[in-house]
Each structure stands twice: as C-alpha cells, then as structure tokens.
Amino acid sequence: MVPVEQVPFLKGPTIMQNVLPLIRGFLAEIGGRISPEATIEEEHYHLPPAEPRMAPGKFFEIPAKPSRPVGLQLFQTGRSRTFLVGKIVTENDVRPVHYASVASAILSRRDGYLSPYTRPLTADIILLDLSGLDEQDTVERYREGIEIIDTKPDEAGYKSRRLAAIREAARVQHEMMEEGLIALHEGREPGVLIVVDGSLSNIEGAAGMPGIIGLVRGDSDTLGEGSSVLECPFGARSALDQVGYPPAFYMRLRDASGYNPDFGLVRVELGLNPDGGPADETWASDVACLVLTERFPVDLSIKGWDKTIFSLLHAGKYIDTLILNPRVVTTYFGRSTV
Amino acid sequence: MITEANGKYLNLLEGVLGRTVSTPDYPNTTAEFYFWISKEAKTVELGNLMAAVAPDGIVTFGTIIAMHAMMDMENFHTDYISHDFGSPEVQPPTEINEVVICKVEIIINTSNRVRPVERSEVYFASPTGIEFALGMDQYKGDDKGIPVGVFENGDGEMTPLLIDESFLLGPEGAHLNISGISGLATKTSMIEFALKSIFEYCGQQRGRKIAVVVFNVKGKDLLYFDKPNPFLWEDTPLAIKSRQMYDLIGIDPEPFNDVRIFAPWERRSPARVKSIRKDGKVEPFVWDIGELQDDIEQLFDRSSWDDSIEAVWVDIQAVLEKQDIRDYDSLMGWLAEERRATYDPRHTNWHGHPKHIFYKCVKNLSSLRGFYDGLVAVDGAKPIDLPLHELKNGSVFVIDLQQLDERGQRLVFNKVLKKLQRLLEEKRKGSEFDNIIAFVDELNKFAPRVREGGKEHIRADLIDIAARGRSLGLTLFGVEQFASEVDKQIVDNSATIMYGRTGYAELKDAIYGWLTPEMKARLGTVPRGTILMKHAKFTQALFFRFPLPACIPGDLYIPAEDEDITRFAEEEDLSAQTAFSQSEGREFDF
Numbered sequence: 028m029v030p031v032e033q034v035p036f037l038k039g040p041t042i043m044q045n046v047l048p049l050i051r052g053f054l055a056e057i058g059g060r061i062s063p064e065a066t067i068e069e070e071h072y073h074l075p076p077a078e079p080r081m082a083p084g085k086f087f088e089i090p091a092k093p094s095r096p097v098g099l100q101l102f103q104t105g106r107s108r109t110f111l112v113g114k115i116v117t118e119n120d121v122r123p124v125h126y127a128s129v130a131s132a133i134l135s136r137r138d139g140y141l142s143p144y145t146r147p148l149t150a151d152i153i154l155l156d157l158s159g160l161d162e163q164d165t166v167e168r169y170r171e172g173i174e175i176i177d178t179k180p181d182e183a184g185y186k187s188r189r190l191a192a193i194r195e196a197a198r199v200q201h202e203m204m205e206e207g208l209i210a211l212h213e214g215r216e217p218g219v220l221i222v223v224d225g226s227l228s229n230i231e232g233a234a235g236m237p238g239i240i241g242l243v244r245g246d247s248d249t250l251g252e253g254s255s256v257l258e259c260p261f262g263a264r265s266a267l268d269q270v271g272y273p274p275a276f277y278m279r280l281r282d283a284s285g286y287n288p289d290f291g292l293v294r295v296e297l298g299l300n301p302d303g304g305p306a307d308e309t310w311a312s313d314v315a316c317l318v319l320t321e322r323f324p325v326d327l328s329i330k331g332w333d334k335t336i337f338s339l340l341h342a343g344k345y346i347d348t349l350i351l352n353p354r355v356v357t358t359y360f361g362r363s364t365v
Numbered sequence: 366m367i368t369e370a371n372g373k374y375l376n377l378l379e380g381v382l383g384r385t386v387s388t389p390d391y392p393n394t395t396a397e398f399y400f401w402i403s404k405e406a407k408t409v410e411l412g413n414l415m416a417a418v419a420p421d422g423i424v425t426f427g428t429i430i431a432m433h434a435m436m437d438m439e440n441f442h443t444d445y446i447s448h449d450f451g452s453p454e455v456q457p458p459t460e461i462n463e464v465v466i467c468k469v470e471i472i473i474n475t476s477n478r479v480r481p482v483e484r485s486e487v488y489f490a491s492p493t494g495i496e497f498a499l500g501m502d503q504y505k506g507d508d509k510g511i512p513v514g515v516f517e518n519g520d521g522e523m524t525p526l527l528i529d530e531s532f533l534l535g536p537e538g539a540h541l542n543i544s545g546i547s548g549l550a551t552k553t554s555m556i557e558f559a560l561k562s563i564f565e566y567c568g569q570q571r572g573r574k575i576a577v578v579v580f581n582v583k584g585k586d587l588l589y590f591d592k593p594n595p596f597l598w599e600d601t602p603l604a605i606k607s608r609q610m611y612d613l614i615g616i617d618p619e620p621f622n623d624v625r626i627f628a629p630w631e632r633r634s635p636a637r638v639k640s641i642r643k644d645g646k647v648e649p650f651v652w653d654i655g656e657l658q659d660d661i662e663q664l665f666d667r668s669s670w671d672d673s674i675e676a677v678w679v680d681i682q683a684v685l686e687k688q689d690i691r692d693y694d695s696l697m698g699w700l701a702e703e704r705r706a707t708y709d710p711r712h713t714n715w716h717g718h719p720k721h722i723f724y725k726c727v728k729n730l731s732s733l734r735g736f737y738d739g740l741v742a743v744d745g746a747k748p749i750d751l752p753l754h755e756l757k758n759g760s761v762f763v764i765d766l767q768q769l770d771e772r773g774q775r776l777v778f779n780k781v782l783k784k785l786q787r788l789l790e791e792k793r794k795g796s797e798f799d800n801i802i803a804f805v806d807e808l809n810k811f812a813p814r815v816r817e818g819g820k821e822h823i824r825a826d827l828i829d830i831a832a833r834g835r836s837l838g839l840t841l842f843g844v845e846q847f848a849s850e851v852d853k854q855i856v857d858n859s860a861t862i863m864y865g866r867t868g869y870a871e872l873k874d875a876i877y878g879w880l881t882p883e884m885k886a887r888l889g890t891v892p893r894g895t896i897l898m899k900h901a902k903f904t905q906a907l908f909f910r911f912p913l914p915a916c917i918p919g920d921l922y923i924p925a926e927d928e929d930i931t932r933f934a935e936e937e938d939l940s941a942q943t944a945f946s947q948s949e950g951r952e953f954d955f
Contacts, residue, residue: 099458139460140404323457324447328439338459 046151046173047351047359050112050126053153053169057162059115059124063360067353068109068125068193077226077243079251080271080294086263089278093313097220097301099240099321101144101211104224104342105131105204107196108353109154111189112360123188125154125178127196128350131203133211133221134342141341145210148203149349154178154192201229212236218301220317224339227273227296234273237299240314244334245277245292257288262319264295267311273297274306278315280322281333291333293318366422371475374424374494375416379520381486382406385417386466396471398427398482401464409489411887412908413519415469416494417485423476426490426498427469428905431883437462468881472498472904492524499903504529508571512562512614513555513861514896514911525614526909528861530567532901534575534800538860539835542808544848545865549893550918552844552865553586556804557914559842563802564759565616573799574758578785580805581765582774585641585919587806590761591624594917603894607912620916621761627751628765629739629773639739639768641919644928647765652740653748655691658682661730663776664737669729673718677726680716693733693743700727740773753784756801771810778811779826782839786830789838800838803830808843809850824852831858849874860901866891880906 054061064071106129113124132147157166157177166175176199180191204223208230211221220238226249227233227241234241243249250256256265256277264278274297281291295314297306321336329340367375383402387393398417402409409415411432417425438444438461449455471482475497495516496502504510510527517523532538541559543552560577567573581587597604597618611618628640630651638647654661661678662670681700690696704727707715715723733741742748756762764781766774785801805811812827830841831854841859845851848864849871856862856876871877872885880888884906888897891908899906 136459139456139458141459141462320458323449323455324459324461325443326437327443327446337457341459341462 046126047356049169049173050153051360053165053173053175054113054124056165056169057115057160059113061113061360062111063113063357064111065357065361068111068189069107072190072193074193074197075248077228077249077294079249080275081268082250082256082265082277084255084258085266086259087266087308087312088263089315089319090312091316093316094309095301095313097218097313097317099222099317099338100136100219101133101215101221102136102141102224102336102338102342103131103133103204103207103211103221104339104346105129105200106343106346106350107193107200108350109193109196110353110356110360111192112356115155115160120183121185122156122160123185123192125189125192125196126356127152127154127192127199128356129196129200129203130346130350131200131207132342132346132349133207134338134345136338141338141345143345145207147346147349148207150174150199150203152176152196152199154195156180156183156188156191158183197229201231205230205232208233208236208239220301222318222321222336222339224335224342226294227298234296234298237303238301239298240318241273241275241296241298242318242335242339243275243294243296244331245289245294246334247289249294250289250292256292259292261291264311264315267297267306267308269306274311276311276315278318280319280336286333289334291322293334366420367418368422371418371422371424374426374475374491374497375418375488376491376518376520376522377488379489381488382409382415383467383487385482385485385487387481391466393481393483395479395481397430398425398469398471398485400467400469400485400487402467402487408519408521409465409467410519411883414472414490414495414498414516414907415467415487416490416498417469417482417487419483419485423474424494425471425474425482425485426494427471428907429467430470430881431468432465433468434463434465437464470905473500489518489520489522492522495524499526499907501527501902504531504902511559511566512616513559513898514909515610515613516907516909523610523613526898526907528900529902530571532860534563534567534573534802534840535835535838537835538901540831540841540843540859541861541863542843542845542848542851542856542859543863543865543896544845544851544867545863545896546868547846549866550920551893551896553806554894554914554918555863555865555896555911556842556844557590557916558911560761560802560804561616561621561915562614564621567800568759575800575802576756576758576760576798577762577802577804578753578756578781579761579763580774580778580781580803581763581767581919582805582807582810583767585767585922587763587804588626588640588642588647588765588919589922590621590763590916591646592917592922593620594618594914596917596921597913597915604913606910607894610910610912611915616915618912618915623757623759624761624763625755626763626765629769630742630746630749631739632744632746638765640765641767642765642924644924648749650749650751650764651742651746652750653691653742654693654696655685656748656750657741657776658685660776660780661733663779664733664772665729666772669725673722674726674729677715677718677723680718681726692748693741694745697731697734700730703727736770737773740769740777751781751784753781753788756788756798758798775811778805782826782830785839786837798838800840802840802842804842804844806844808845808855809847812843812852812855814850814852828852828854828858831855835860847871849876862899864888864897865895 109125109127111123112126115122130149133144134141135144153175176195178191178195180187223241226243259277259279261279261282265276267274267276275294277294279291280293283290300306300310324337326332326340383400385398385400391399411429413429445451447457505527509530511530512525512527514526515523516526545552568575579587597607626647627650628638628647630649631637631639636643638649640647707720714720734743766777812824848856867888869889895910897906897908
C-alpha cells in the first residue's frame, strides 16, 4: 500500500446543480406564480422533426458490403425537455414561464461497446417572453445564475408563447449539437463516420461536414404527402434526392410485412462523403449498407424503436441520466407554493 | 470524500470499482447494499470484502454475498429478435449493455450510527480496513489474535485472519468445528495449521501452556504430525502460495516437535501395536479389567447389556473389589468357577439373579477377548495405561483408534476425555496446563444428532465439554463430513465453525439456511485450501485460505522400506507369532 497522500485522486464527478429552487425564487421575484403542468410541453405541442422531402420512385437494392472500408463509430443525439412551471398574470395577459433541461452527447463505439466520446453538454434554461416585462433588473440579476432566454414569440398569445418556448429549447439543443460536432470535427480522425439523431438541416453547418449522416424517422411529418416511398421494400433504398439540401434517401430498416406502411422507414441525410466530396449514389449505397447492419440489436421498450438504431437509442438513454427526471421537476413545482 | 483518516481503509491503488445503487425493488438498507462494478473491475468476486465511501467520508464495510449480471433487456424475445430472429451467428454491431450488480452484507461502518448506505464509491477494503471491519484490530492490539489463515481479497492482498484467543481457547468461548466432504485434505490440514498457529502464538509468544490430544479414528491421516510435508517445498502454485502465507503469518513451517503416538496393544505383531504406522514410534496401551469396569457397558449394545445384566455386573464388581481381582484372566477364571458351581440343579440363581442372566453376562465378558483384542489385557499381559500424566506444554499425543470398532473407539475417547478433565481440574491446584485441546475426527460417531442407543452418555459428556470446557480449559476441535449429523448443541457451542467444500445434499439441511444460494453454490465448489468460517467475533462468515500443513497428511506419507520394523523382526518373532495365533480368538471354555 502507498501512503494516501501519494495516490492520484480521480477528477471530481460532475455535479448536477439543482436549479429548481433558483427558478422558484426567480418566479417569486418577478411576480409570477407557480402553475405547473404534470407533463412536458413537447408532449402537448408538436414541432416537426424535419421538412418533407422528395422521394424518387425508383428503388435500389442495398449492397451486402460497402464499397470502401468504413464503419459507423460515433453517434450523436440531443434532448430538450420543456416544463411549464409558472405564469405571470397581468391585467389582460397571461405569460407562461418555462424551464427547459437540454443536453447533447456523442457516444463512441469500440469493439461493440459504447462510451462517451466527449464530455456531454447540458444546460438549464428559463424561457419566457420578456417583451414589456417590468422586472428587467431581476432578470439580469438571475442571469448570473441561470440562463434566461427571451422566447420572442411571433404572436403575443398564450399558445404562441408556449410553442415559442419549446422551439427555443430545441434551438438550444441544436446549438449544443453543433458545438459538439465542431469540437468533434477538429479532433476526428479521417474516415470516422458519425450518425446524428435527426435532420442535419436543423444543425448549422452540419451538412457541410465530411462523413456525417443524419437519421430521420420516416413518419407523416417527414414523408409529407408523398406515398411512393411507402412502397420501399426491406433491403432497398430510394434514389438519392440531390435537389433538396442536404442530399437524402429513404430506406426501410425492418421488414414491414404485417405492420403499418411506414414501419421501419427512415430518411438518411448525407453530408459530404469521407473524402470531402459531395454525396453520390455510391456513397448513398455504402451508407445504406452500414445503416442496415445497425438494425440490430433492438430495444423494444422504447417508443419508435423500429425507426432508429440501437446506438442512438442508447445515446438518448445516456442523456436521460444527465438531466433532471421529469418526475422530479413536476413533483417539485407541484408541491411548492410561492 | 476520501481523507487521511478513512483512506487507510481503502485500496486506493486499485481505485474506485463501482458505486452503490438502489431501486424500489432493491433498496439499500441498514443490513445490505448493492453496487455496480465497472467493466474493468474483473477481479471482484463473491466473498470479497468491500468498502463503500459516502460523500461525508463514512466508510461502510461488507462482504459480497451475491453477484448478478443483468442486461438492459426486458425479456428473452428482445435478444432473440436482435439476432435476426434467432440466428446466433449474427453479431450485432453494438453490444447490449450489461451490468454486474453485487449485493453486500454490511459488517460495520466507521460511524456509530445505523443508517442505510447512501450513494457511495466502492473500493476493495485494504488490509487495515479488513482488520477494522472484522474487529481484529481490537484483539490484535491486545495480543490475543491467533492466525488461522489469510483472507485474500479480490485485489490479491492477503490479510492474516486472526481469531480471538479468548473465543477459541476460552474463557469467553471455545471449540472449533470443521465440516466438509472427505478427500480434499482440507479439514485435517486446517486443524494441523491451527494447532501450529496456537503453539506459535499462544505457546511460544505468550507463554500459554497448551497440549494436544488427537484421536485418529480412521486411516492414517493424523499419524505423522512429526514428519515434514515435502509437498510444501515443491514449486506448485499451491506450495508457493502456502510458503507466502507462512511468511506473512510468521509461522515456521516445520512439523510438530514433541509428538507421541499410542495405539491398542497387538499381541501378534512385533510392532506390538494395532496401528498402520510401524516404525517403532507408536507406543502400546492396554487396560486391565479394573480400568474398564466402570465403562464396560459401553462395549455392548442395549440388547446384549440390559438392566438385568448390569445388575449381575454390579455384583461381580463387588466381588472383584473384595477379592482384589484386577486382570481379565483372573476374572474369567473366577467366573468359570462360579459358573461350574451353578451347574447343580438345586441352584436356580446366582447371587439372586436368574442363572441364564448370569450366564449371559459371563458370555458377554468372555467375548471381550475376541472383540476388543488389544484393548483388554489378556494371556498374562501387563496393562499399560495411556500416560496422559506425561502430557506437557507443547506435547502432541496421538491416540490411534482406527483398528478398534466404534464401541471401542467411543470407550477410549470417553475415558481419555474424562481423564483430561481431571488433569485440568488439577490445574487449579497448580497443574502446568492452561489448555488441553482434544481433536477428534468423525465427531458424528461420538455425538450424532440422531439419538442412538449406546452413544447417549458420550454425547451428553461431549455436550457438557462443549458447554463447560471453555472455563475448564478443555477445548474440543471436532471434524466431520456432515455438520448436520452432529448434535446441534455441540456445533452451536463452538465459537468457531468452519465449512470446507460441502455437498449439495448436505447444503439443503436447515443448518445452512443462513447462506444465500450463491454462497451455497460457492461452498459446493470451493477449492482445496479454502474454507468458509463463522467466528463469534465476526459478524459475518468469510471465505479464507490456509496453507498446506507443515506435517505431511498421513494418507500421502509413503514409509521408506527400512521404516517398517516389523519386516526385520518377522523372523525372530515367528515363534512368538505362532504361539499367539494358536490362542487367537479363543474364548474361555465354560
């Protein structure tokens, strides 16, 4: 045994600040009152994950092996959970106050096992429409302890303000993902591919990076009215749509026989190819081949498991451990009085 | 939080191995806690002694009593589907997350409060931590520890395992019981090592006066306490490890010095003893009828020696005393005369007893010659008593009974124990002993749990020793294959109970109910030299290791040809043997 003083201590663990009392104090000082929802706002109001894209009717068989020695190694996902925690009532206005917990993480896979690639990013945010609010001094004072974002809704209505809150939370999430990708881009070895959970178009500059792939769930939001892609058989992909940006194709991850028509359907968006050149059909086939091998294993306990891949699901699970459990937030505000 | 004060209890070089965790289904309580281990913590295993450090610096110690590996999977179907609907050759690109959870039974913590373990970092306990957790630091400081082996934690650190002398040799508690299947050289090896340790630590270092009496009831396991163990000096991993243990514990791996071996007298052998060992080291003992008369009923079963025969025997004893008859030949000669006198039909009884009862008693007594040849002095042989009064500090007396039947073994065992008790009672009058250790193999023969006729009184005596011996200084080291077959009071009165490898059928007995299924499974497969121990001062049972014994296990000893003195004496004793063989099995002709 060596003396205690000679032992190198581990770096201290990340301490998750409990911001909830801070939010409660802020709400009290700006003349608000607690009026929490039992569920998160993203369950009430829907933000489409991406715009619909064209899907040329021709399908290509996905090759058994990619044309070059490449593999998916990095997996990025993000989360934003927005909670309606209070309101500020004035003579003719009700202004919602939200708390959002936002995070993004990149996992690396080595020998089949996932581990964090870089330190995950997390943020706690207060979201409200600050326009015309008298308590600007209080806001500035609290900004020293927590990020407060002016949601700047398009309209001054109650619903618009709630929608604006989740839109802002999502924006922060995408900024975090962008920050993660930039850091990654600087240190990543050539040829290492990264799969992003969601559309590349949501993340500033992502589509211009080499070796990046966006995986978007194929549902009514992302398919639009086009129905031809619903005919895509398992093991095939649609032609690469290079009209829209970034280039994208649809493919089916699972055999849909006996299921709904969009079962296992995903849209794969491509940045530049690993060499830095524009994506083409060859690269699309390589990526489709790689993504198809990711259909296993499955995690049946997660909603929408058919339209994503296991590693992204687990990146999400990892993030869930980093941000406050929704039950903690709703319970805290549900029991508090100002 | 790790500080100077609590850091000494942790193996910080190995680093943090995992963190405590609790769920609604598996909460951490004041008695147990759970923790997960990192993938790198490959040496953590069942039975390890761990230390959980809470943020406030309090360290909680406990042993791992169960380990479970769990995948992040709700059911088997999920994995089946994940392999392309049941294709085992499919290798998914990502492995399912799997976590190993350890269940720890709490021993003690560094605070005085009884509280469940909260979120803590988990380390291997260091040797200092192990001493604290087991309370060994308390009596180690008082110079009362007796090493019985080493506790080897998952980090490979070996800590001498000390048991409290006051709870092994008295007066607070006493006795040692070991059970386990035969053939692994574990039980007797453990006892031999414990005796070496007692002589070294209690005798040599602390000046306590101790002697040992060993009863060898089967084979030749215990007949070579004076012979070194060559296997200890080989280059096998077990031998190397054993030598490390001797070094660590500070015991000289030499056989016992002052060993005397005794066996019943053998009329027909030049070695003069009924023993497998024939190198002239074994001394004979044989008793005359006067020595045996108080215990003679033990040599017969209840159907052969009932109350009516006992009544005849009481009257015979009265005559023996009156006429000062002490040897078997004279007794049988006198009984032959008495019997002839009762041939007259006018005599219907003998001393008021029906003639046929008297005849049956005489017949029983005449059978002693054949059945207990070697124990009873016949044909003019002079009695030789066991010289227990010659026991001295550091002596090891081995009494080899393996060639006697069970009744004969019990009789000798019982007589010797009583004599040892008397010797120790004289201690108060200035005898030179603090302790005598009686070591008996096959304890179930002498104190079975299921009551059997003929064994009751010896069982009662053993229970008495188990209960009172600690204050008297008589310590019982009992060994058996199945603890479930030994009287519960005897086992329960042992302050130290050890279990070697134990069969699964035996482990189903209620006495093992305190073990978790995992611990039972481990006990069913522990390797040679590993033992599970309960000790009165330890709040939990522990697996530990002990070295190869310093003296050779008898079943491994191959005597050199020139050691067999009977070979050389054969020719010159041929005539004597012939004379013996002519009288072999002869009963008195009535």
